[in-house]
Amino acid sequence: MKRLRLANLPTPIQKLDRLSDELGVNLYLKRDDFTGTEVSGNKVRKLEFSVANALNQGCDTLITAGGIQSNHCRATAAVAAKLGLGCDLIVRGENPESIEGNLFLDRALGARVHLIPPEQSREEKMDEVVKNLKEQGHKPYLIPVGASNAIGSLGYAAAMEEITKQEQELGIVFDTIVIAVGSGGTYSGLWYENQKQGAKRKIYGFAVDHNREIFVETISNIINEMYRNEGLEEPAQLNGILINDQYIGTGYAKSRPEEMTFIMKVSREYGFLLDPVYTGKGFYGMISEIEKGNFKNAKNILFIHTGGLQGWTLEQREMALKIL
Numbered sequence: 564m565k566r567l568r569l570a571n572l573p574t575p576i577q578k579l580d581r582l583s584d585e586l587g588v589n590l591y592l593k594r595d596d597f598t599g600t601e602v603s604g605n606k607v608r609k610l611e612f613s614v615a616n617a618l619n620q621g622c623d624t625l626i627t628a629g630g631i632q633s634n635h636c637r638a639t640a641a642v643a644a645k646l647g648l649g650c651d652l653i654v655r656g657e658n659p660e661s662i663e664g665n666l667f668l669d670r671a672l673g674a675r676v677h678l679i680p681p682e683q684s685r686e687e688k689m690d691e692v693v694k695n696l697k698e699q700g701h702k703p704y705l706i707p708v709g710a711s712n713a714i715g716s717l718g719y720a721a722a723m724e725e726i727t728k729q730e731q732e733l734g735i736v737f738d739t740i741v742i743a744v745g746s747g748g749t750y751s752g753l754w755y756e757n758q759k760q761g762a763k764r765k766i767y768g769f770a771v772d773h774n775r776e777i778f779v780e781t782i783s784n785i786i787n788e789m790y791r792n793e794g795l796e797e798p799a800q801l802n803g804i805l806i807n808d809q810y811i812g813t814g815y816a817k818s819r820p821e822e823m824t825f826i827m828k829v830s831r832e833y834g835f836l837l838d839p840v841y842t843g844k845g846f847y848g849m850i851s852e853i854e855k856g857n858f859k860n861a862k863n864i865l866f867i868h869t870g871g872l873q874g875w876t877l878e879q880r881e882m883a884l885k886i887l
């Protein structure tokens with residue numbers, strides 16, 4: 564599969580020395596929030612493959628969808644602008660005046676933002692946008708939510724290869740890799756490459772929206788398609804897809820006071836900032852589980868900071884500072 568070079572790679576791996584000492588485990592942070600400024604986060608790794616495929620097919624416009632503060636939409640807008648492609652974003656939201664967080668960046672990067680109310684289906688709007696573009700003589704390319712299909716997920720298979728190389732340089736092996744899971748592509752890519760290597764790293768995903776069963780099914784489907792695309796035999800059973808859905812809290816992009824307290828504690832005491840939608844919940848889940856003794860066999864843990872700092876809304880900023 565072809566690949567574009569869009570992300571600032573390899574991203575560094577930093578040991579969290581003080582937190583490691585306090586928890587009695589070696590804890591490392593992979594800074595995928597450093598993949599770039601406009602493209603910051605995990606989505607650009609997937610777009611390296613998705614957009615290569617779009618260009619291969621001669622497409623001139625990228626269409627994708629997401630939540631109101633979608634990091635994926637913002638990264639797609641940045642990549643489209645960089646490559647001189649058009650970009651249409653189908654975003655769920657009601658306030659057309661809003662220029663908060665990623666919405667500002669979407670617009671600043673020249674994307675056409677189509678806000679849809681909760682009752683309208685994404686597919687319906689997407690079909691409408693595609694139809695209009697085709698009538699104007701354009702060739703649109705549809706990227707699924709989060710670029711989480713068998714093509715986009717190759718970005719995290721490549722990231723797993725990058726981690727393997729860094730393990731050799733650092734002289735350590737990560738027995739445990741932890742991420743937040745939103746649409747499943749990041750998890751799928753990591754799992755696929757880990758399995759292909761015959762490696763024994765455990766990959767833990769902390770769900771930020773759907774329950775465990777839904778994610779195990781979604782991720783299994785993506786991984787099976789990745790195997791098929793490579794002409795490889797699918798594993799009969801995908802054992803060891805480890806999803807924890809106990810830290811979703813009050814729902815997608817909604818924060819509980821204890822999560823905000825945790826995020827502020829981490830930034831003030833350890834000097835790095837998490838986002839409230841993904842990494843804040845994932846890191847909170849991981850630390851809570853370590854403290855409960857549920858990561859007993861883990862010695863070297865790698866948490867991937869998948870970005871999201873551009874998505875902090877005014878409401879979330881106020882909540883975080885108020886509860887301190």
Ligand SMILES: *Cc1c(COP(=O)(O)O)cnc(C)c1O
Nearest residue numbers: 634745746747749841869870871
């Ligand atoms: C999208 C996203 C995730 C989740 O990745 P998926 O591949 O969708 O599961 C995690 N963190 C951030 C900041 C994201 O934007």
